[in-house]
Amino acid sequence: MSATLVRPARRRSLALDQLLIVLALLVCWQGAYAYAGSSAITSPFATVAYAISMLEQGWFWSNVGATALAFVSSLAIASLLGVLAGLGLGLWRFAGDVTEPVLAALYTIPKVTLYPLILLLFGLGLSAKVAFGVIHGVIPVTLFTLAAVKGLPPVLLRSARAMRLSPRQTLLHVLAPAVLPEIFTGLRVGFSLTLLGVLIGEMFASQKGMGFLILNGINLHNVKLTTAVVLIVVVTAILANAGLLAADKRLRRQR
Amino acid sequence: MSRGRAVLASRVGLIVGSIALLEILCRTGVINPLTLLAPSQMAVAMVDLLASGKVTPDIERTFSTVAIAFALSVVVGTAAGAVLHAMPRLRRALDPLLASYYAVPFFVFYPVLVAFFGLNEMPLVAIGFAAAMVAMAISTLNGLDRVPPVLIKVARMHRLGRLRTLFLVVVPAAAASLMTGMKLALAYAFISIIAGEFILSGRGLGYQIAYAYNSFDNKTMYGLMLFVLLVATAMNSLLHMWEQRLLRRRARA
Amino acid sequence: MADALAGAAALPGAAAPAAHASLRGVTRVYPGAAPVHALGPIDLDLARGEFFSVVGPSGCGKSTLIDVQAGLAAPSAGEVMFEGKPVAGKVPDGIGVVFQEDASFPWLTVTDNIAFGLRRAGVDPAEVRRRVEYAIGFMGLRDFARAYPVQLSGGMRQRVCIARTLVLQPRLILLDEPFGALDQQTRLLMGDELLRLWRETRATVLLITHALDEAAMLSDRVGAMSARPGRFVDLLKTGWPRERDSSLVAEAGFGAITARLWSHLRAESLKAMGGAPP
């Protein structure tokens, strides 16, 4: 009874807090604008107005479409590769122990420096962007999946055997529910990094996409364009992440 | 041979084997030498380049930028994590922001930062700091979350003050997460500063790679790429070894 | 009936004016979206030098009782006293607690763990060494003085925590199921050691345990608690002499005490588990 009364109030206070944070960010932004002037950044109001006017234009949507296509392809490839590799390395312990530090080291290298190589291999265009997204996203997904399988308490598998579950039942009712939340977290991190990779990729490898618009704006000193596109990208990334985060928490609570 | 040694040997074998395979593919012409230099040629190019001293100013520039950004981010990130831990309501509200920070390409703020700081290394410091600080703050939060409450009770039973509780109980109990945070902070600072140089700045290792690429100077480009790769790996391994030494005897299974 | 018995401790005869530690009308409610009334109201007076044990069903508030008496948690109502002064906000000097969970510091060796409190209190190093060495021998940890907790069994870690508290020579010792991770034989022997220590130091002991025979054998008085929110449904005097050890288990009155405790506990445990006594 009391619980059902309390929860909406709590949710309301959270919404209020987040509103305050957004307001604080807007104030900082306005302050930055006042200090740096319109040669570096446009004001929040002008930016939002320009962003809304962009939404009505065909060229903007064709750029969104290019980024979306590259992003969805990269995410699919990175997720599939990462989960499969993680499962394989997690189940084959020896291989996992051999490769885990190598993967962790690869994760820490600045991947932009590989950019020329990717361009040479794939040429300009979609495939280079996708490749760049994949090399950013695949390692975290692999590492999270690997950790999920490795961290599985052995007693769960022994219990499954004691209950005489078939391999299919074990997979479906024991293994999958036990490792899914962790894998989902990995996919959430992979989501963000793949997006980052695609955006960076678009900055050189293509004449289309949100990353291209941003860099183009920087190079042409089109501050209005850069600021508006950055705003749209950042807001989209945060909203998508908030959704994934909520799903992640739900998944974890369930077990 | 013990299992640990077998793992280590296989790892070395894997790395050496991959390099050897690449070498063979390049030497036999399966991979076009215009696309990729053979690893041995990369190594020679790197040594020549370093010996010539041509890129020494860029190396110094990049490393000092990374060092400043890293040091700042560790200090500020730890403090920010501690503050957020003490204010659960603020933390809940900031959660989506913290979770998506790595989707934000911080270097797009470069023009604004230049307007703020001028055309020096500060804009890049700020970019590296922004990425690294959040990683440090999140790791600090994780570490503080995992300090067993009973250890805090022990501290209170021993009537320790706030500072002594912090340094004698909280920090050692959260040490593993703090180390992870420092590793991530270093990696992110390095990654985003090199990226910033690559795309925007006129100096530093990242810039030199981009410049070599644009002027079709494969030797310099691959020499520098190898150097950056080696430095990143070496930094990571050093921190990893330090962490292992610190935590070796008390890893709870 | 239960309430009448619970009140027994508060009768003028039972409550000596010089109670070493006392709880008066103490309750504890954990706040939150759905508040949990964990404990009380409880009235309890511990005489100086008394050995008092508490038994009760799981989740009835025994650990909460310890936290409140130690000053680690504030009571929601009522008054907590130690040596004539109210306990408020912090742990008073002279109280030592051994917690139910493993509370050893994983980054310190056995020796450093045990010396932790003494060093913080600025005790002279020679004295620290003397007391720690004695405790290590006393707890049977001699071969592991330089080991880290991860290298010890659960029961050994618990002994490290007991030693870490005892070397402080507290005047009131609060023990929350300290022998929970030990086997029955070691448990009896540790009980004997605890009794010896209690006699030597003249400390007051409040022991939480789930073993009825342990409570019956060690204590001057045993309190049986109800299901949550925990109150005392019985306070019984064992009447043992101060000089005693585990050979008591063969004593005639012993079975009667455990039987009486079990009759309370059986009913309360069933309640706690959500069933009704048949």
Ligand SMILES: Nc1ncnc2c1ncn2[C@@H]1O[C@H](COP(=O)(O)OP(=O)(O)OP(=O)(O)O)[C@@H](O)[C@H]1O
């Ligand atoms: N921090 C807390 N927040 C909310 N409720 C709590 C908290 N700690 C304990 N409780 C609740 O208070 C009640 C009493 O807990 P307590 O730990 O004192 O029980 P206990 O008698 O020591 O149990 P056990 O014998 O299992 O150790 C339990 O029902 C528990 O759910």
Ligand SMILES: [Mg+2]
């Ligand atoms: Mg308890």
